[in-house]
Amino acid sequence: MTEVFTGNFTQQEPIPEEGITAALAVLRSGRLHRYNTAAGEVAETALLEEEFADLTGANYCLAVASGGYALGCALRALDLQAGEPVLTNAFTLAPVPGAIAAAGGRPIFIEVTENLVIDLGDLEAKAQAHGARLLMLSHMRGHLCDMTELMALCDRLGVQVIEDCAHTMGAAWNGVASGRHGVVACYSMQTYKHINSGEGGFLISDDAALMARAVLLSGSYMLYAKHRAAPPPEAFEAVRMVTPNVSGRMDNLRAAILRPQLKLLGERVARWEALYRMLEAGLVATPGLALVERPEAETFVGSSFQFRLPDWSPARIALFLQRCVARGVELKWFGAAEPVAFTSRYDHWHYAEAQSLPQTDRILAGLIDLRLPLTFTPQDCEIIGRIIRAEALAVGQGPEPEGVSAPAIQ
Numbered sequence: 001m002t003e004v005f006t007g008n009f010t011q012q013e014p015i016p017e018e019g020i021t022a023a024l025a026v027l028r029s030g031r032l033h034r035y036n037t038a039a040g041e042v043a044e045t046a047l048l049e050e051e052f053a054d055l056t057g058a059n060y061c062l063a064v065a066s067g068g069y070a071l072g073c074a075l076r077a078l079d080l081q082a083g084e085p086v087l088t089n090a091f092t093l094a095p096v097p098g099a100i101a102a103a104g105g106r107p108i109f110i111e112v113t114e115n116l117v118i119d120l121g122d123l124e125a126k127a128q129a130h131g132a133r134l135l136m137l138s139h140m141r142g143h144l145c146d147m148t149e150l151m152a153l154c155d156r157l158g159v160q161v162i163e164d165c166a167h168t169m170g171a172a173w174n175g176v177a178s179g180r181h182g183v184v185a186c187y188s189m190q191t192y193k194h195i196n197s198g199e200g201g202f203l204i205s206d207d208a209a210l211m212a213r214a215v216l217l218s219g220s221y222m223l224y225a226k227h228r229a230a231p232p233p234e235a236f237e238a239v240r241m242v243t244p245n246v247s248g249r250m251d252n253l254r255a256a257i258l259r260p261q262l263k264l265l266g267e268r269v270a271r272w273e274a275l276y277r278m279l280e281a282g283l284v285a286t287p288g289l290a291l292v293e294r295p296e297a298e299t300f301v302g303s304s305f306q307f308r309l310p311d312w313s314p315a316r317i318a319l320f321l322q323r324c325v326a327r328g329v330e331l332k333w334f335g336a337a338e339p340v341a342f343t344s345r346y347d348h349w350h351y352a353e354a355q356s357l358p359q360t361d362r363i364l365a366g367l368i369d370l371r372l373p374l375t376f377t378p379q380d381c382e383i384i385g386r387i388i389r390a391e392a393l394a395v396g397q398g399p400e401p402e403g404v405s406a407p408a409i410q
């Protein structure tokens with residue numbers, strides 16, 4: 001009998017009971033706005049910021065409405081000028097170029113390597129060609145480039161690094177937390193990331209002037225002294241009257257849900273690694289299928305898994321995806337002609353100027369991606385691995401298919 005997987009690729013774990021209790025207390029208090037506190041009370045949002053700053057070792061932390069908001073806020077806090085070029089990964093998701101465009105910048109895409117990280121040679125060439133001063137480095141799907149080399153290169157080029165850590169909360173390079181290499185880092189707490197409040201984002205930084213601007217931008221009015229993980233009031237003096245309010249605050253309800261999850265992050269990272277390694281073991285040495293190498297220096301969070309089908313025709317990949325879906329394994333394909341659900345590609349973002357990235361085109365043409373929610377068990381990953389392997393062998397070694405189109409996957 002053909003084995004079929006019956007798990008759900010979009011089902012996350014419930015909010016911990018402690019978070020539900022804390023959320024109910026916020027609802028009962030009626031004080032959901034972060035600056036609406038009773039005498040002597042410290043808002044859940046301010047406590048959350050303090051705890052995330054502690055967890056990452058950053059001096060300052062600001063909680064905001066979404067990861068995309070955090071990225072835009074970081075660019076504005078770095079005084080992005082209208083029409084200014086911002087270097088970024090060609091392999092990323094829509095909120096990244098979207099944040100650059102919305103803040104008035106011009107996304108300049110950098111090639112991806114076969115190990116799914118930014119190409120440092122192309123980065124250097126384009127930083128120089130465009131005279132860019134900002135890199136929005138997206139650690140897309142949790143793959144960290146050599147952060148030591150990247151920071152040395154950017155320091156030499158005079159480029160400031162904004163880290164997009166939407167997929168690297170809990171990850172590290174040589175033991176240094178992801179998000180602690182650049183001048184500022186942004187995280188997302190959207191349902192599919194590593195802690196879940198539906199929507200939400202963080203900025204962290206050690207730069208007091210930058211963070212004072214970010215706090216004001218987020219919509220702090222003149223209440224910034226209510227923050228705990230923010231610079232002291234003096235840091236706001238020079239900017240409090242000249243920084244526009246671009247409201248995007250986090251509220252106490254979301255903060256209450258998130259605080260207990262911060263404590264679970266380490267345990268979640270370990271569970272994700274077990275899922276990832278189980279799937280990887282099932283796919284190793286599959287003819288026609290290339291795995292992504294994970295460097296020794298990288299502590300990664302295996303919340304998703306990628307592999308490549310190098311040089312497969314689009315029709316062959318479409319047939320493979322169809323057959324996997326028929327067996328309950330939902331895969332995403334970065335090579336699809338049209339954007340589907342969450343998955344799109346740099347040449348689908350027509351608000352950015354058209355750019356030619358032949359290396360990225362070649363790699364994304366064969367790039368397959370799947371989520372590994374924590375509701376999966378290692379045994380689930382064993383089944384998924386068996387199905388992918390069997391279908392990759394059957395389709396990869398079968399005749400060239402005709403007239404097959406890729407299934408639509410959410």
Ligand SMILES: *Cc1c(COP(=O)(O)O)cnc(C)c1O
Pocket residue numbers: 066067068069092093095096138139140141164166167187188189190199200201
């Ligand atoms: C999710 C995500 C973001 C931020 O997204 P929000 O949905 O706005 O929180 C940024 N970058 C990447 C790569 C993402 O996947």
